[in-house]
Amino acid sequence: MKRKLAVVLALTMAAAVVLAGCGSNKKETKKESKAEFAAKEKGDTFTVGFDQDFPPMGFVGDDGEYTGFDLEVAKAVCEKLGLKFVPKPIAWDAKDAELKSGGIDCVWNGFTINGREDDYTWSKPYLNNKQVFVVRKDSGIKTEKDLAGKVVDVQTDSSAQVALEDNKELTDTFGNLQVVADYNTGFMDLESGAVDAVAMDIVVAAYQIEKREAEFEILDYEIASEEYGVGFAKGNEALRDQIQKALEELADEGTLAQISEKWFQKDITTINQ
CATH class of the missing domain: 3.40.190.10 (Periplasmic binding protein-like II)
Structure with missing residues (x-):
């Protein structure tokens, strides 16, 4: 009888350990899930998804480098925030999969808000089109x-x-x-x-x-x-707010206007208007 009781107690303790372990994993998974939507810290990479055949917003320049109005603004945002700017060309019809997998942090390339309002977490419009x-x-x-x-x-x-x-x-x-x-x-x-x-x-x-x-x-x-905006994964308000604040500061400083004048010969941006 004592032997049977010892076995039952051992099994009960083992089950408790397993369940405790499961509970711990769930908490970690929850934390990791939240971390996906955290704001960036200095030194982090900021990966911008764009269509490389969409001049003047994003494309391959004559020197073979990625360039364009949107990419130049994104780079200025990264410099302000101390982030490492990484432009990543994507197939336009693969943008949702790239965002979902974490392959990119945002879609920034003449991306129209209208009709997609509920599909992404958006910056405020920065350009009319x-x-x-x-x-x-x-x-x-x-x-x-x-x-x-x-x-x-x-x-x-x-x-x-x-x-x-x-x-x-x-x-x-x-x-x-x-x-x-x-x-x-x-x-x-x-x-x-x-x-x-x-x-x-x-x-x-x-x-x-x-x-x-x-x-x-x-x-x-x-x-x-329509209006152009920067599109983030649904629910990623932390990163959106960080980028939006930097955009507004660039607009106040006149940097956004300078970039617009370079590409369009006038300031056509709508930030802070």
């Missing part, structure tokens, strides 16, 4: 009505694609709405005559037309208006 059509000057296309029966390119998973899909009355008149991987492909298609128009951000369109010195023009038709 709209979606437009770009055509060849000799195309004879002067209004959106002239796109009837025409082929139009749009980037996959872009705001322009969402806006056009919501405007069936217009897109049903197209000969074809063709989805491409990036706007560089769209401009090459337009240049070669493979398509009749490209739907895209006016900020990017104006920059591309100037840099390519191409015979393109922007139609006087607004597909949609």
